[in-house]
Amino acid sequence: MKMGDNDAGVALNKARGGMVMQSKKRRFGLSGKLVLAILAVGAIPLVISLSVAYYRGSNELQNVIGASFQALAEGSAAKVDAELQRIITVDRILAQQAEDDPKVRAELLGDQSRGKNSPVVQFDWPPAAETEPVIDALKASRVTGLEGVSSPSDESAAAKVTGLYLDSATQQHTLHISTPIHDGKGTIPIGWLQRDYDVKKLFDPIIYPIRFGGTGHVMLINNSGAIISCPMLLTGSRIEDRTLLASVTKNRAGWTTAENDGHGRDVFSIAGYAPLAGVNALLPPGESWHMFVWQDSREIFAPAKSLLIGVLLAGLLSLGLLAALSYYASSHIVKPIQRLRREASRIAGGDLSQPLAIHTGDEIEELAGELDEMRIQLRQHISTLEDKVEERTRELKENQAEKDRVTEQLIQAEKVAAIGTMASGIGHEINNPLYVIMGRAEAIRDEKDVSACNEYARDIIKQTKHISAIVKNLSGYIRPASQHELEEIDVNEKLAEALAMAKLSLLDDRIDIRQNFVPVPKIFAKHEEIQQVFFNVIRNGIQAMAGNKGILEVTTTLEDNQVCIRIKDTGTGILAEHLGKIFDPFFTTKGPDEGEGLGMFIVRKIVTKYNGSITLESQVDKGTTVTIRFPGVEPI
Amino acid sequence: MLHKILVVDDDDEVRKTIRLQLNGTGLEVVEAEDGKKGIEVLDAENVITVDAILCDVRMPNVNGVEAVAYFRREYPHIPVIVLTGYPDVKLAVDFMKEGVSEYLVKPVEKEKLVETIMKAISQRTFVGGAEPKM
Numbered sequence A: 001m002k003m004g005d006n007d008a009g010v011a012l013n014k015a016r017g018g019m020v021m022q023s024k025k026r027r028f029g030l031s032g033k034l035v036l037a038i039l040a041v042g043a044i045p046l047v048i049s050l051s052v053a054y055y056r057g058s059n060e061l062q063n064v065i066g067a068s069f070q071a072l073a074e075g076s077a078a079k080v081d082a083e084l085q086r087i088i089t090v091d092r093i094l095a096q097q098a099e100d101d102p103k104v105r106a107e108l109l110g111d112q113s114r115g116k117n118s119p120v121v122q123f124d125w126p127p128a129a130e131t132e133p134v135i136d137a138l139k140a141s142r143v144t145g146l147e148g149v150s151s152p153s154d155e156s157a158a159a160k161v162t163g164l165y166l167d168s169a170t171q172q173h174t175l176h177i178s179t180p181i182h183d184g185k186g187t188i189p190i191g192w193l194q195r196d197y198d199v200k201k202l203f204d205p206i207i208y209p210i211r212f213g214g215t216g217h218v219m220l221i222n223n224s225g226a227i228i229s230c231p232m233l234l235t236g237s238r239i240e241d242r243t244l245l246a247s248v249t250k251n252r253a254g255w256t257t258a259e260n261d262g263h264g265r266d267v268f269s270i271a272g273y274a275p276l277a278g279v280n281a282l283l284p285p286g287e288s289w290h291m292f293v294w295q296d297s298r299e300i301f302a303p304a305k306s307l308l309i310g311v312l313l314a315g316l317l318s319l320g321l322l323a324a325l326s327y328y329a330s331s332h333i334v335k336p337i338q339r340l341r342r343e344a345s346r347i348a349g350g351d352l353s354q355p356l357a358i359h360t361g362d363e364i365e366e367l368a369g370e371l372d373e374m375r376i377q378l379r380q381h382i383s384t385l386e387d388k389v390e391e392r393t394r395e396l397k398e399n400q401a402e403k404d405r406v407t408e409q410l411i412q413a414e415k416v417a418a419i420g421t422m423a424s425g426i427g428h429e430i431n432n433p434l435y436v437i438m439g440r441a442e443a444i445r446d447e448k449d450v451s452a453c454n455e456y457a458r459d460i461i462k463q464t465k466h467i468s469a470i471v472k473n474l475s476g477y478i479r480p481a482s483q484h485e486l487e488e489i490d491v492n493e494k495l496a497e498a499l500a501m502a503k504l505s506l507l508d509d510r511i512d513i514r515q516n517f518v519p520v521p522k523i524f525a526k527h528e529e530i531q532q533v534f535f536n537v538i539r540n541g542i543q544a545m546a547g548n549k550g551i552l553e554v555t556t557t558l559e560d561n562q563v564c565i566r567i568k569d570t571g572t573g574i575l576a577e578h579l580g581k582i583f584d585p586f587f588t589t590k591g592p593d594e595g596e597g598l599g600m601f602i603v604r605k606i607v608t609k610y611n612g613s614i615t616l617e618s619q620v621d622k623g624t625t626v627t628i629r630f631p632g633v634e635p636i
Numbered sequence B: 001m002l003h004k005i006l007v008v009d010d011d012d013e014v015r016k017t018i019r020l021q022l023n024g025t026g027l028e029v030v031e032a033e034d035g036k037k038g039i040e041v042l043d044a045e046n047v048i049t050v051d052a053i054l055c056d057v058r059m060p061n062v063n064g065v066e067a068v069a070y071f072r073r074e075y076p077h078i079p080v081i082v083l084t085g086y087p088d089v090k091l092a093v094d095f096m097k098e099g100v101s102e103y104l105v106k107p108v109e110k111e112k113l114v115e116t117i118m119k120a121i122s123q124r125t126f127v128g129g130a131e132p133k134m
Helices: A005-025 A030-100 A102-109 A199-207 A242-248 A277-282 A302-348 A363-421 A423-446 A450-478 A491-503 A527-544 A599-609 B012-022 B035-043 B064-074 B089-098 B110-122
Strands: A122-124 A138-145 A160-167 A172-182 A189-198 A216-222 A227-229 A254-258 A269-275 A289-294 A487-489 A511-516 A523-525 A550-559 A562-569 A613-619 A623-631 B003-008 B027-032 B052-055 B080-084 B102-105
Touching: A030 A102, A030 A172, A030 A189, A030 A199, A030 A216, A030 A254, A030 A269, A030 A277, A030 A289, A030 A302, A102 A138, A102 A189, A138 A172, A160 A277, A172 A199, A189 A199, A199 A216, A199 A227, A242 A254, A242 A269, A302 A363, A363 A527, A363 A599, A423 A450, A423 B012, A450 A491, A487 A491, A487 A527, A491 A511, A491 A527, A491 A550, A491 A562, A523 A527, A523 A623, A527 A550, A527 A562, A527 A599, A527 A623, A599 A613, B003 B012, B003 B035, B003 B110, B012 B027, B012 B110, B027 B035, B035 B052, B035 B064, B052 B064, B052 B110, B064 B080, B064 B089, B080 B089, B080 B110, B089 B102, B102 B110
Parallel strands: A511 A550, B003 B027, B003 B052, B052 B080, B080 B102
Antiparallel strands: A122 A138, A138 A189, A160 A172, A172 A189, A216 A227, A216 A289, A254 A269, A269 A289, A487 A523, A550 A562, A562 A623, A613 A623
């Protein structure tokens, strides 16, 4: 794992960055989606069933309320019927007593002449003292002749109830009951026992106690909407809503819903109703009495409201429970997925060592298995890759070493080539004194004069020393570079040597060589390489002026703490299009025997090797200035 | 038979060596210390007539290459021998193309020098020029 763990890490982190970006786009997590799905699946039937339950419940409630209202109406109607029957029975007994009373008979039968057209026979009966005290509602009791009956509908009827009318004198609603008085055992009526009852006193004791809840009560009405008895409405007032009235004054018991409560409010209400069967039979044709059960709709629907609240609460509770359960369930499903994701992230992060341990026994475990397989393959691939990288790195290192070696050889070869180009100059320098030596030796051989021989011998010695000096000067140039270690080098000294070497190749004295040296810091380098740099640049300058008069000026200065060497010639200059290629290997404008085009390439290689720099300025036909800078070892 | 040899060389010691080597061989030495002087000697309206020229290459003012070219152009009947310290094949080939009789590299022995000069004189050619004045 020596291979770029860091590099791989960086790359993988980038990949993870991509994953993070993706997860940021995610609006709902898997868990959220599952909860939503379960809620959708669970909540819709729940809401539907609760709604149905509420609808049916409220319907049932209506039915129950309606049925109980109906029952109450029937019960109340029976009571009123029974009370009326009791009164009618009492009247019947009184009428029989009147039949038996001779005074009454005398009054009714005594004056036959009056007949039907005679004035009405009418007298109070029984006398006030005998009036039955239990009937508190009795207002008047009298016997009349047959003519006294206000609206006899059926003369054979046992009794007649005349219905409701307002007694203008007392402002009381009165019920008038007529009971026939028969003659003896016969069935022919001879008069009527007429009794008036105060409606309120008669029925209120029956109607008023029937109360339920806060507002529930029964009321007695007739088919024209007149209130006969009601704990809330005045007797004689009317129910104005014809629709409601029509629906509650049917000839049978029942219950109904209405948009009017009959008590002045336009709200939905339930009403129970029942006809007073016993009474209605005695009433004049076209009139009927009915019992009507009413309760304030707010009170009626309070149970429905509480049912609704109950249903809603149950619904909310169910939803909450469902959400909690689905969250629990989804987290059971999602947790292994999240673990899988973490494991995948770990692998993505480059940790391939640990196997994936997810044992859910389902598809997720299978997925984890696949992922683990991928992890193993990835690890194998990476390991192969690492081997390859190592191998390649080793090759590159070897190549670099090879390249360094080749460069070193190239520098050396170039130096040898440079020496080749100036070999004739060196030869000239040595051969001249050698020739002189040979000539003197020959002269000594042929000369008899000792003093002349001595002179020749002195010449030989002188020339030999000259040769020795030349050889000594040149010896530094032909040692292999690798034998030399880095050392502090006096740039001025090396420039002077290079100039001396370059002069050897000059065939004449047309080139004026000038040295402008100032003391500069030493530089740290291999001396023969620096020599090579200077010699190459100087030789180029000389060659640029070949055959013509010219000036080669070599200057040293200290600029910005750097040793600065300027080598300026007044030669042909460099064409603009060649300037960029000067440092390319094998680029040359010289003839085939004047160089391989490696000189400046080597120069730059050496200069940059010692953290130096080299720049060129040139004008065609004016000359070229080469500036080389080296960091100095220490300030002077 | 006495022959005059023009020796063109800037080195005093070399000229002295040539004088010593040719001493007593019947070859008379006329000296010129550079190419320019050598040309002047010949151009001086035949004040001096030479039978051969012994010319160095590296010299101030006019160097050997230029001087030899001039000699071969202006005085093609006078054999030229290059005597130089440069052991340079290219230079030698260039001189031979110019028509020099021999390219001698110093140091050269007395006998070799004399023989070369004598041979050059004996083989001199007359290329379109007048008969040498004897």
